[in-house]
Amino acid sequence: MNETFANAKVIHTLPWNSDMVFAVAFIGNDKVAAANRRGDILVWNLPATGDKSPDPVRRLAGHTRAINCLLLSPDGKTLISAGNDLTVKFWDAALTTGEPGQVVLNDGFVRKDQGGTMGLKKVSGPPPPVTANVVVQKPLRELTGHKDWIWGLALSPDGKTLVTGDDSSEVIVWDTQTGAQRHRWKVKLWVRALDISPDGKTVVTAENFPQLKFKETDAGVRGWDVQTGELKFDVSEQLKLGMAAVRFSGDGKHLAICQGNIDREGEAGKVFLLDPKTGKTLRELKPPHFRGATDLVFHPDGQHLFTSGRDRLVKIWRLSDGQLVRDLGEQSKGQSEPLYAISITPDGKLLAAADGTGQILIYSLT
Amino acid sequence: MDPDQQSATCNLRHHISRRSLLKGMVVTAGGMAVANWGALFHSQTIAAEAKRTGKRCIMLYMEGGVSQIDTFDMKPGRPTAGEFRPMPTNVPGIQVCEFLPNIARHADKLGIIRSMRTKTPDHGPGGYYMHTGYHPSERFPHPEAGAMIAKYCENPESELPSFVKIGSGSGIYGAGYLGPQYDPFVLGDDGKLPGFASPSVPPEIQERRGELLSFMEQQFAEQRPGRPFASHRTAELRTIRLMRARQAFDVSGEWEKAKDRYGDSQFGRGCFTALKLVEAGVSFVEVGHRGHDTHMNNFPISKALYSTMDPAWGSLLDDLTERGLLDDTLVVWTSEFGRTPAINVRAGRDHFGRAWTVVLAGGGIKGGQYYGSTDRDGFEVAENPVSEADYLATIYKAMGVDHRAKHYLGTRPIWATEEGSRPIKELLG
Numbered sequence: 001m002n003e004t005f006a007n008a009k010v011i012h013t014l015p016w017n018s019d020m021v022f023a024v025a026f027i028g029n030d031k032v033a034a035a036n037r038r039g040d041i042l043v044w045n046l047p048a049t050g051d052k053s054p055d056p057v058r059r060l061a062g063h064t065r066a067i068n069c070l071l072l073s074p075d076g077k078t079l080i081s082a083g084n085d086l087t088v089k090f091w092d093a094a095l096t097t098g099e100p101g102q103v104v105l106n107d108g109f110v111r112k113d114q115g116g117t118m119g120l121k122k123v124s125g126p127p128p129p130v131t132a133n134v135v136v137q138k139p140l141r142e143l144t145g146h147k148d149w150i151w152g153l154a155l156s157p158d159g160k161t162l163v164t165g166d167d168s169s170e171v172i173v174w175d176t177q178t179g180a181q182r183h184r185w186k187v188k189l190w191v192r193a194l195d196i197s198p199d200g201k202t203v204v205t206a207e208n209f210p211q212l213k214f215k216e217t218d219a220g221v222r223g224w225d226v227q228t229g230e231l232k233f234d235v236s237e238q239l240k241l242g243m244a245a246v247r248f249s250g251d252g253k254h255l256a257i258c259q260g261n262i263d264r265e266g267e268a269g270k271v272f273l274l275d276p277k278t279g280k281t282l283r284e285l286k287p288p289h290f291r292g293a294t295d296l297v298f299h300p301d302g303q304h305l306f307t308s309g310r311d312r313l314v315k316i317w318r319l320s321d322g323q324l325v326r327d328l329g330e331q332s333k334g335q336s337e338p339l340y341a342i343s344i345t346p347d348g349k350l351l352a353a354a355d356g357t358g359q360i361l362i363y364s365l366t
Numbered sequence: 367m368d369p370d371q372q373s374a375t376c377n378l379r380h381h382i383s384r385r386s387l388l389k390g391m392v393v394t395a396g397g398m399a400v401a402n403w404g405a406l407f408h409s410q411t412i413a414a415e416a417k418r419t420g421k422r423c424i425m426l427y428m429e430g431g432v433s434q435i436d437t438f439d440m441k442p443g444r445p446t447a448g449e450f451r452p453m454p455t456n457v458p459g460i461q462v463c464e465f466l467p468n469i470a471r472h473a474d475k476l477g478i479i480r481s482m483r484t485k486t487p488d489h490g491p492g493g494y495y496m497h498t499g500y501h502p503s504e505r506f507p508h509p510e511a512g513a514m515i516a517k518y519c520e521n522p523e524s525e526l527p528s529f530v531k532i533g534s535g536s537g538i539y540g541a542g543y544l545g546p547q548y549d550p551f552v553l554g555d556d557g558k559l560p561g562f563a564s565p566s567v568p569p570e571i572q573e574r575r576g577e578l579l580s581f582m583e584q585q586f587a588e589q590r591p592g593r594p595f596a597s598h599r600t601a602e603l604r605t606i607r608l609m610r611a612r613q614a615f616d617v618s619g620e621w622e623k624a625k626d627r628y629g630d631s632q633f634g635r636g637c638f639t640a641l642k643l644v645e646a647g648v649s650f651v652e653v654g655h656r657g658h659d660t661h662m663n664n665f666p667i668s669k670a671l672y673s674t675m676d677p678a679w680g681s682l683l684d685d686l687t688e689r690g691l692l693d694d695t696l697v698v699w700t701s702e703f704g705r706t707p708a709i710n711v712r713a714g715r716d717h718f719g720r721a722w723t724v725v726l727a728g729g730g731i732k733g734g735q736y737y738g739s740t741d742r743d744g745f746e747v748a749e750n751p752v753s754e755a756d757y758l759a760t761i762y763k764a765m766g767v768d769h770r771a772k773h774y775l776g777t778r779p780i781w782a783t784e785e786g787s788r789p790i791k792e793l794l795g
Contacts, residue, residue, distance in 0.1 A: 020713055037449065037713070066449050066665075084449055149669075167669070190670075210666040212430075212657040263662035263712055310712070337711040356711035 003303070005316050008328055008351075008365045012053040014044055015130070017106050017358035022340050023070035024354040025079065027093045029345040032352045033079055034360045035070045039063035041081060041091070042103065042134070046350070046362060055132035059103055060091050062139040069153035073176075076346075078140070080162070082150040088143040088164055088174075098135035105130045143179055145172050152194035152205065157250065161226070163203050165191030171203060173226055185229030188220050192261050193245045197276060198252040201226055204279070206243035207236075208261045216240045221257065223279050235279035241270060249298045252276060254319060256305050260292025263338070269293035269309045273322065283322045289313060290331070295341045300348040308353055310338035314363070328363060329353075421519050421729060421765045422644040423696045425512070425652040426637070426679060427536040430489070430659030433705040433715055434723035435744050436668050437463050439480045446707035446743045448715075449665040457734040465672040468680025474734040475683060475692070477726040477793040481738020483751040484703055487717035489659070492702030493537040499758040499783045506780065507542035511758055512650040514782055516541075516548045518767045519649040525611035526648050527551035532636040533654035536702075543775045555654065556632045557639030559615045614646045615639065627681040631674040637682045644695055658701065662712035686728060696729025696764050700757075707744035721747045724757060729764045730795040737793055755787035763789035 016034065023035040027043065035041045041060035065084035072079055072093060079091040106129065143164075152165030155176065162174040167190040173183040189207035196203050207220040220236035221243060242261035248254070255276040260269045269289025273282045289309030296307045304325065305317040314328040328351075329339075337356035344351050344365075351363040433448075435441055440452045440461060452461035455473030462470050469476070485501065486492045494502040497510035509517075512529040520528035529548060531538070533555040541548035553559060617624075617639050628634035633655045640651040655675055660667045679699065686692040704722020705715035721740040727733060738750035752760075759769035762782060769789060771782040 020709075020711070065451075149666075167666075210663060210670045212659060212667060261663075262667065263714075356713070 003318075003325070005304075005326055005328075005365055008316075008326070008363055010361050011364045012046065012362035014053055014056075014360040014362065015105055015358070016042060016056070016360065019358055020340065020356050021354035021358055021360060022083075023067055023081070024341045024343045024352045024360060025070045025072050026343050026345045026350065026352060027072055027079065028076055029347045029349065032343070032350075032360065032362065033060070033070060033072075033093075034352070034354055035063075035067035035081055035083070036358065037066040039065050039067055039083065039085065040103075041067065041070070041079075044360075055105075056103060056134055058096070058098065059101055059134045059136045060139070061136050062089050062142070063087070068149070068151050070341075071153060071155060073155060074157055074159045080153065080155065082153045082164060084149045086144065086146045086148065086150065086166075088146075088150065088153070088162070089139040090141050091137065091139055095137055096135070098137040101134050101136035102131050103134050105132060141179065143174060145174075145181055145184070146170065152191040154195045154203070156196050156200045157198050158200070161196065161200055163194060163196045163226070165194045165205060167191070169207070171205065171224065171229070173203075183227070183229055185224070187222060187224070189218070192243060195247045195255075196226065197248050198250060202232060202276075204246050204248075204255065204257075206246045206257060206261075208242045210242070210262050212262070214242060214262070214264070218242065219261070221246070221274075221279060233279040235274070235281070238281055239272070244292065244294050245296045247296055247298065248276060249302065249319075250300075251302060254298065254305070255279070256296050256298070256307075258289075258293035258296050258307055260289065260294050260310065263291050263310055266290065269307075269311070271296070271305075271307050271315070271317065273305075273319070285315075285317050285322050285324070287324070289315065291338070294339060297342055297344050299344055300346060306342055306344065306351065308339040308342040310336075312336055312339055312355070314339065314342060314351065314353055329361075420694050421515075421696070422648065422691075422694060423512075423515050423519075423650045423698065423729065423761070423765055424637075424640045424644060424682070425650070425698045425700060426675075426682075427652055427654050428658045428675075428699070428701040429535045429654050429656045430701070431487075431492070431703045431705055431717050432658045432701040432722075433660070433664065433668060434480065434721070434740075435705070435707055435715075436664070437466065437672075438478050438723045438725060439740055439744060441707070441742065441744050444743050446709070446745075448709060450668075460734065460736065463672065465669055466676045468676045469683075472680060472683045472727065472733075475687075475727045475731075476733050477731045477735060477737060477790075478723060479725070479737045479752050479757070479790070479793075480721075480723050480740055481747040481750045481752050482704065482719075482722045482724055482757065483747050484719040484722070484754050487703050487719045489702055489717075490537070492717075492719065494539055495754045496700060496702050496757070497537065497539045498542070499755040499787065506775070507540070508780075509542035509544040509548065510539040510550075511761060512550055512652055513541035513544050513548035514762065514771075515650040515765050515767060517544050518771070519765055521647050521649070524647045526614055526643070526646055528649045530640075530643055530648055530650070531652045531654070532557045532639060533632075533656070535654045535656050536652065543773055543780065550652070553615065553639070555636065555656070557615070557617065557636045557653075559612055614643065617642050624681070627677065627684070629674050629677040629681075631678065633674050634678040634681075637678040641682055641685050645689065645691065658705075660705065660714050661710070661716055662714040664705070664709070664714045683727060692728040693730065694728075696731065696761065697727045698761060699725040699727075721745065726760070726764070726793060731764060731793050732795050735793070737790055752790065753787065755783045756790065759783045759787040759789040760793060763794055 019037040033043045042056035043058035067083035079093045082088040146166045148166040148168035162176045165171045192208045193206040203224045209218040219242040223232040241259040244260035246257040255274040258271045267288045269292045271285040291310035293309045316325040341354045353361045453464040455470040457473040460473045498508035500508040516528035529550045531550040636653040703719040706718040739748045762769040769783045
């Protein structure tokens with residue numbers, strides 16, 4: 001892999017401007033799934049570089065409200081999603097059959113910023129429909145233990161333990177195979193994001209109470225014992241920021257977290273590397289994103305961290321020294337369309353970024 | 367109060383009691399009265415009417431512009447619907463946001479005006495408009511509703527201020543031509559008194575000091591009848607009286623028992639303080655709820671906002687009902703404007719004045735009904751548009767205040783609400 005990612009560029013733009021796309025996950029190295037605010041999941045088969053941007057081929061139907069989280073199981077066989085309908089749903093990631101159906105890729109309202117004042121720019125009627133034929137698939141099963149919006153979803157590397165967290169401050173540890181709840185406990189604030197350590201022993205929660213005017217008491221970062229739910233560390237006092245995403249590296253050597261639960265003015269997208277055992281801040285990665293970071297993912301090479309932001313940038317960071325390798329995209333410091341989520345293929349060659357206008361951008365990283 | 371500002375409905379030479387003198391009334395040889403923080407220029411007729419009605423008002427002001435589509439004018443199934451769903455209430459046919467379960471219990475008390483059409487989508491002018499009924503560009507010192515209600519509904523015998531604001535985030539628009547005695551007394555966001563309200567000497571000494579000050583300043587006032595002196599004197603007297611009555615603001619003991627119901631938040635405590643103040647006789651209390659200007663992340667932020675707003679508002683209605691105060695206490699839920707039906711790319715809603723919602727309850731309002739409606743996506747009023755002036759006229763009418771009461775600034779007449787304003791008779795009992 002080229003360490004500078006100098007040749008990285010957008011190779012496909014997948015249009016889906018029905019609504020904001022909040023989550024994205026690759027299925028293998030040649031398929032990508034994305035989930036939007038309406039509760040739809042679409043899957044695209046990605047052609048070789050240079051070909052025309054493809055239409056979606058599958059629609060995963062079942063969620064009834066916004067989907068906040070989407071991930072693929074380590075064996076690549078199961079897609080797992082969760083969101084505001086209080087459910088966690090499991091989908092066959094490889095299935096290609098289903099009921100024939102059609103999706104309209106541009107229904108509803110064109111989303112554009114209205115300048116913050118008048119709100120009179122009612123978008124004209126929907127443009128002529130752009131449709132795609134798909135197969136419609138149902139979930140394999142669902143988990144229903146939450147009573148509030150789910151923002152935290154993580155799977156242990158062996159795929160046996162699923163952890164979820166919600167706005168009622170509830171964290172649930174599930175047995176993935178049986179769907180049984182092994183354990184549940186209350187954290188202090190609403191769960192905005194969480195992850196489980198590769199050794200399966202620690203859950204880190206990024207907690208918040210989302211308000212325009214930030215108060216230090218409205219955010220927290222805590223580590224919990226997966227078996228007992230006991231607090232292992234609390235670094236809220238040190239970080240004092242509303243976080244958007246938290247993630248362990250696959251080898252367990254790194255724990256990364258980024259600020260951005262709410263869109264805020266200025267350099268409000270700080271990125272930190274924490275000690276995976278204690279949560280202590282080891283390094284702040286600079287410069288931060290403007291208006292907030294939204295997601296982060298470790299590259300499979302084990303050497304790089306990628307973050308996305310409301311400034312429409314994807315930042316590539318070198319883990320060894322914390323230096324910024326490069327930015328992908330054009331930076332916007334104003335009120336532009338944010339990037340909400342990113343994902344990288346297992347082979348590290350493609351990156352997907354989902355944005356506020358409903359596009360999924362596919363970057364080649366090679 | 368400026369000597370050239372007077373109410374056409376009030377007589378300047380009305381009764382002067384010893385008590386009112388003790389409360390700071392200063393009457394000049396020429397019969398001119400200066401401020402006494404609420405009791406002056408108050409005709410016997412109006413005072414008697416205020417005692418008769420005993421009307422009070424609590425305004426819950428959602429600072430920043432509150433979303434109508436996410437609360438009381440939901441559009442399920444439409445592209446503008448957002449992420450919240452409606453839930454049933456105790457009135458068939460009325461639905462509210464799923465995150466307002468405590469308000470849903472009180473729908474039979476709510477008059478929900480879904481057809482506000484207001485003229486400015488900017489915070490400052492919008493706040494001024496919704497508090498006064500007039501556009502700020504007129505360069506005329508209009509009083510905000512709290513001052514007008516204080517003037518006509520206050521208990522002149524009360525030691526308490528007649529107009530209290532809990533938090534100043536919604537703006538301080540003042541008493542305008544009604545004079546400084548009707549200016550709001552502003553508490554902290556949590557309803558706690560400012561530091562100056564704690565006296566440094568015993569109350570009896572403080573009172574004697576006030577009397578002596580009144581005596582000494584009498585001659586001075588006769589020679590200097592302008593507003594600066596009146597305002598200065600008013601501030602002094604307000605402070606002295608506040609020190610006497612400050613225990614009414616101390617809800618800390620009862621709050622410990624109430625906070626589980628109201629929610630342990632600034633707004634919760636503010637609503638509970640408002641309850642205690644109207645119970646003690648304050649005519650108008652405004653409680654601000656910050657943070658509704660959700661240009662971004664509208665749904666998680668609004669959900670968090672409603673988690674503090676709903677239990678406080680619901681418990682306030684519970685307690686007013688249980689104490690037999692709701693019939694005489696108008697509870698207004700309002701803002702400077704609404705928010706756009708369309709959701710922007712930052713998952714936010716922007717400012718919107720063309721079709722939005724305010725809610726009235728108690729104070730004789732006929733509850734359990736909608737007034738007005740919007741089109742299917744919420745972009746336009748479909749029926750019965752309501753202006754800022756109509757809205758305030760409805761509040762004044764419910765409070766027993768003539769919405770067309772005429773006052774004068776010099777020789778210029780000015781009315782409580784502008785010409786053409788109409789109270790919504792369908793909501794008034």
